[in-house]
Amino acid sequence: MRRIAKQTGSFFVEPEAKIALVVRIRGINGVSAKVKTILRLLRLRQLHNATFVKLNGAMINLLRYVEPYITYGTPSLKTVRDLVYKRGFAKINGNRITISENSIIEKHLGKYGIVCIEDIIHELYTCGPNFKYVNRFLWPFKLGGPRGGFVKKRIHFTEGGDAGNREHYINKLVKKMI
Template sequence: MTEEVAQPLTYIPEVILKRRKTNEELALRRKEQLEQRKFKSQQNKQEYIKKPEDFVKEYRYREMDLVHMRHRYPNLKNVRDLIYKKGFAKIDKKKVPLTDNNLIEQAMGQHDVICIEDIVHEISTIGPHFKEVTGFLWPFVLNKPEAGLKGSKTVFKDGGDAGDRGDKINELISKMN
């Protein structure tokens, strides 16, 4: 029988084992990142080629957003109050009070606007006949605000009275109505 001689165990320092483990994890992570980059680049190539319909759609949405942002000042309640209380029509270059829906139907019937509520709807939603309806209305004559204006010509954003009030236009309209 041959006797086996006990050989000493090979000893690997713990630091080296930890380094191997972190290097393996790092290699796996880099491999995943590379695969993700390849997938994203393929996806970007597919998105890069846009159809003309997509451009048209995108620019229409942008244009509609700009229109809505410009026309967001008065809310439905304020528009309705202004038209009912201070609304006058421009018929034959004369100021005529909006007392009868027949006047509205005769003047604006070709645009499917037959009553005061249709006028309110066209103005508040910026409908297809917005321009015709605003041309039909006489400019509103508003009262001074109860607290009064400061009288300064500085921009509203800088603490004055003039200029774009943004969402605070509703507060001014309710004060002046």
């Protein structure tokens, strides 16, 4: 696309991201009920939990509201694959179960055409039509604290801290947390 635009003398604009990886980086002692509700909605109940969300207008507004307590950005395919393979668990009947066999996936997501872990990764990364079902099937990712620690959790990423939108730099942070 970029090459075609250059040949024809027009401009190429990168498409906006469809998904975001959201990681909770702060606790919620002394926080308003609305922030607690939004974090619960995002399934970020514990420190260093991570989930995928579909980026649309409403979700961006929710993320902005809880920005001091989370960091988020657009993950690469490698990051999505690492998270699902290394920290991915299935939520089956309210229980956290290891995704050890493709038969588990086929049993619960087969009706949506998803039969293996690679199908889950593809659906998450491309934000396909069954993103909602796949995301609900996965337990929120439990990550460890980043090796070397955070820089400044209370300050926004653009000001040299860790909170807020970090775009593609989320990959570097998650790599330190896996």
